[in-house]
Amino acid sequence: MIGIFIIGIIFLIIGFYCIINGKLPIIKTYHGVKNIMLYSRINGIAISLCGILMILNYAFNFESYMLVMGLMIIVILTLIAEIISKSI
Numbered sequence: 001m002i003g004i005f006i007i008g009i010i011f012l013i014i015g016f017y018c019i020i021n022g023k024l025p026i027i028k029t030y031h032g033v034k035n036i037m038l039y040s041r042i043n044g045i046a047i048s049l050c051g052i053l054m055i056l057n058y059a060f061n062f063e064s065y066m067l068v069m070g071l072m073i074i075v076i077l078t079l080i081a082e083i084i085s086k087s088i
Contacts, residue, residue, distance in 0.1 A: 005058040011051030018044025038085055046078040 018024055022037035024044075033039045053070045056062070062070075 008054030015048030
């Protein structure tokens with residue numbers, strides 16, 4: 001269980017890095033992305049939310065299906081936000 005907590009902290013750090021700098025740390029080229037800064041910030045928020053969800057899972061011991069459903073909801077909302085903002 002401590003591993004999920006550590007991964008959640010790492011996700012929070014990466015997410016905040018993406019939000020502040022406006023670029024993803026591993027990707028060098030963006031193919032098909034119109035607004036790189038907006039795209040990176042939307043994904044940074046999604047990564048941060050995943051980290052928060054993992055930390056909450058460590059604190060409250062959710063069932064495994066609740067964790068998966070939470071992650072799926074974050075992914076769907078991120079995709080909707082990217083389509084609405086036309087960043088892809």
